[in-house]
Amino acid sequence: MKQKFSIVLLFLLTTIAYSQVSPIISTYNSETWYYINFKVGGAVLQDMGDGERLSTKVALENSDAQLWKLTGSMDKLVLTSKLGRTIDFVGNNFKTSITTNVDFKLVETLNQNLSPAWELQINGSSKAMNQLGGAGPEKELGEWSLGDDNNLLEFNLPLEMGFLPEKPAEVRMTGSASKPKSALSLWYREPATVWMTSALPIGNGEFGAMVFGGVAQEEIQFNDKSLWTGGKGGYGFYQNFGSLFINTNNITSVSNYRRTLDIENAVADVTFESNGVQYTREYFSSKVDDVVVIRLSSSASSMIDVDLILWDAHAITPKYQDNTISLDGKLDLLNFNTKIEVKNEGGTLSTFDGKITVKDADAVTIILRGKTNFSPSSPNYIFPKENLNRIVQDIVGSASNKSYESLKSDHISDYKSLFDRVSLDLGDMNNVIPTKDLVKAYDGGVQNNFLETLYFQYGRYLMISSARGMDSPSNLQGIWNNSNTPPWHSDLHANINVQMNYWLAENTNLSELHNTFLNYLYNEAIVHDQWKQNALDSGQTKGWTLYTENDIFGSNGGFATNYVVANAWVSMHLWQHYRYTLDKTFLLEKAYPVMKSSAEFWLERLVRDSDGSWVCPNEYSPEHGPEAENGVAHAQQLVWDLFNSTILTMDILGNDVAADIDFKKELQAKFESLDTGLAIDNDGHLREWKYSPRSVGQPGHRHISHLIGLYPGNQISPLIDQDIFNAAIVSLRDRGDEGTGWSMGWKINLWARALDGDHAHKILSGALNYVENTGNGGGVGGGVYGNLLDAHPPFQIDGNFGVTAGIAEMLLQSHTGTIQILPALPSVWKSGSVKGLRAIGLFEIDIDWNNNKATKIGIQSKSDSICVLNYPSIKEANIINKETGESVRFKVISDSIVSFLANKNVDYIVIFPN
Secondary structure (H helix, E strand, O other), rough: OOOOOOOOOOOOOOOOOOOOOOOOOOOOOOOEEEEEEEEOOOEEEEEEOOEEEEEEOOEOOHHHHHEEEEEEEEEOOEEEEOOOOOOEOOOOOEEEEOOOOOOOOEOOOOOOOOOOOEEEOOOOOOOEEEEEEOOOOEEEEEEEEEHHHHEEEEEHHHOOOOOOOOOOOOOEEEEOOOOOOOOOOOOOOOOOHHHHHHHHHEEOOOOOEEOOOOOOOOEOOOOOOOOEEOOOOOOOOHHHHHHHEEEOOOOOOOOOOOEEEEEEEEEEEEEEEEOEEEEEEHHHHHHEOOOOEEEEEEEEOOOEEEEEEEOOOOOOEEEEEEEEEEEEOOOHHHHHHHHHEEEEEOEEEEEEEOOOEEEEEOOOEEEEEEEEEEEEOOOOOOOOOHHHHHHHHHHHHHHHHHHHHHHHHHHHHHHHHHHHHOOOEOOOOOOOOOHHHHHHHHHOOOHHHHHHHHHHHHHHHHHHHHOOOOOOOEEEOOOOOOOOOOHHHHHOOOOHHHHHHOHHHHHHHHHHHHHHHHHHHHHHHOOOOOHHHHHHHHHOOOOOOOOOOOOOOOOOOOOOOOOOOOHHHHHHHHHHHHHHHOOOOHHHHHHHHHHHHHHHHHHHHHEOOOOOOEEEOEEEEEOOOOEEEOOOOHHHHHHHHHHHHHHHHHHHHHHHHHHHHHHHHHHHHHOOOOOOOOOOOOOOOEEEOOOOOOOHHOOOOOOHHHOOOOOOOOOOOOOOHHHHHHHHHHHHHHHOOOHHHHHHHHHHHHHHHOOOOHHHHHHHEEEEEEEOOOOOOOOOOOOOOOOOOOOOOOOOOHHHHHHHHHHHHHEEEOOOEEEEEOOOOOOOOEEEEEEEEEOOOEEEEEEEOOOOEEEEEEEOOOOEEEEEOOOOOOHHHHEEOOOOOOOOOOOOEOOEEEEEEEEEOOEEEEEOOO
16 A cells, blocks of 8 residues: 655645635435545544544555545535444544444634634534644544644545555665765765654755655655745745655665765765665755756666656646656645656666656766745735746756756855855764764763764755745745644744744854845835734834744734734844944845834834833743733843844944934934843842743743843843843753753853853753654753754754854854854863854954864954954964964953954964963
């Protein structure tokens, strides 16, 4: 039997827009059989036997126990399986029996986030059938309140199920492959079996894939960042695009199998031997050519013998013609198109029975692209669907006209122009243990500096692979997703997650990648209308805001819509980008309009508190509570940051914004009386709520929202106020060290800003816990999977990005305008070096250290500006102009702080005495 992919195929939106199509009622002369799919969790109803409880199962093709007909009417239904048993309700449980006294009615759900869908209700009951204890396979069924996510059903015909191709048994594997040539590689001696935990990601910023590396059957599951359901005014889900399957026909056993992801070159590969022949498969997603490229080759001629099958996640039947495979489809708003071209070298190629077969080839190159007609700045978010097929055809055709060698070399050159800007060596670059085993050993207490180095660079790899191209941010899973109803919609969560995706952009020297987020903010805040409508819905007449749950169309979900201070948080990124780049054109044309409009929202929204200060009304501390309170520290710190950075922006822009002088006066006046959100309670904690006691919170909660001024903000530092800094540390310690994957990523950054490298490293060790759980961890249990993707759990990519940003913060900080060298170096990183980190003010910094002390600092200045350095006893160091060899005069501010005038495009070296 062919098994339905348990997470991916849930419900089909190919022909459904925003209204639900009623299932057909069967009659004696005409029977229609359906799979009854739960919309959340992806499982189907299964008849478990006479008198047995109904259960949810993974869908199986041609399963009589999973096929159901409906008889009667929509208001008085009987549901009967193909085994002849009907659904009954006995003792609070749904069961199947030969006879039943229960009838049902189908009602269209009022659940706005997941409609259209049905709910199955017993006549006379106020509740509906529900998956008890979660969603997915192996759940029993009971009743729950109408509208619950776990109630929602769809009725799918067998032909609409889109069952995956039959999976052959994997070949026999022997031997033990050696380590890969590239040290910065993830590598394994077996194929991936679980998408979330073991498949390997490739991507060009907007189009990517997950590579399984099977021999008997390879699966390349692919995504495009823009493939979403929903549309303008309708909150959707990020979608799975589909999978390309490659079945191998002439191999039954292999030796020395190795699966690798080389993050120095952004190329995945699989190598193995069979009957004296060496086989190599390579995979990459090229930004230059905008395609995924797959190459199958062997050391002997005429040895490639494969079938290629395209599977669409929305049950569209592909068209096979000559050496191409293509398909077209439509979701709620977007049209999508996929095209594959297969180029064989030698042998034969034929198309028959829903597949392309290549026999006796020397090599095969496969070009793949899936794309939609999404247009982020268009008023309706789309370009004409008539152009889509031509665009995809041109992309694939252009790539196919290049040699494989050119495709690969152009891809690597483009990728390395970004990746090679930063190098990190923590004293161990020996990659001799397969990655999964390396993580398990680390989790068992074996310190491994190489794993920490690899994980740092993996975060940069993932960002390059998911944050280029279209003006749309990387989402909760970057661009990788194998489900049509992924956790949290795989959306743009704005109460920390989408922000965390970009924390590493500036300090790890990937500044231009920040633009996929910043341009999205500009488009939604200024060009489109929904975020302005959000402001109106929140009671304001000016400005814009966004809520917690957002999609690429500016639409939002229903969770925490009182969280309107997200506009101030995301505006922080605009100011940060300027501080690192000093790009005044960006500041004037993109950043200022967004920041000004956000500030106008808050100028109108702030209320006077009883102490005379201005406070944010009805806010909460995400996701901690209480539900609504004035003057919450999180909101106050964010609005303080927004007002401060907007005033500084206007000072920099000067005459260019002179017409806004009245706005600036009002802004300055309220800023002077704004509650800063920095208050200390009686036992030395930084207050989370202005009025509620700390006891209203939860000990160890994953969110640390009241410390946003410590990180990612700039408000809390020992260089600013030691007492406030100390109170923040007390609060941070009180929150504990455990958490979800992203929470530990945040805590690493917080402890780095707390200047405690050993504590930051302790959290880093926890963030690298080995995890296999793919379900919801309930706020704890974070770590990494065997493929080093962050485990919330489930997979959430923000944790990867947060940890990488945190490691950079441990080595270099500049948020106060002073460049702090090795501010939180842990004792286990005794010797090492880092090259190419960025500091505010257009500086690039290299650092070498030994015995936990800096030995040399390299500074590349890209502007004429004052460089302020902070490091113990730096006044004893010698600063040298690298080109002239001459010493540079500097000003001693204290034993640990000096400053000097740095000239544009000049390199400097700081040498410490022995």
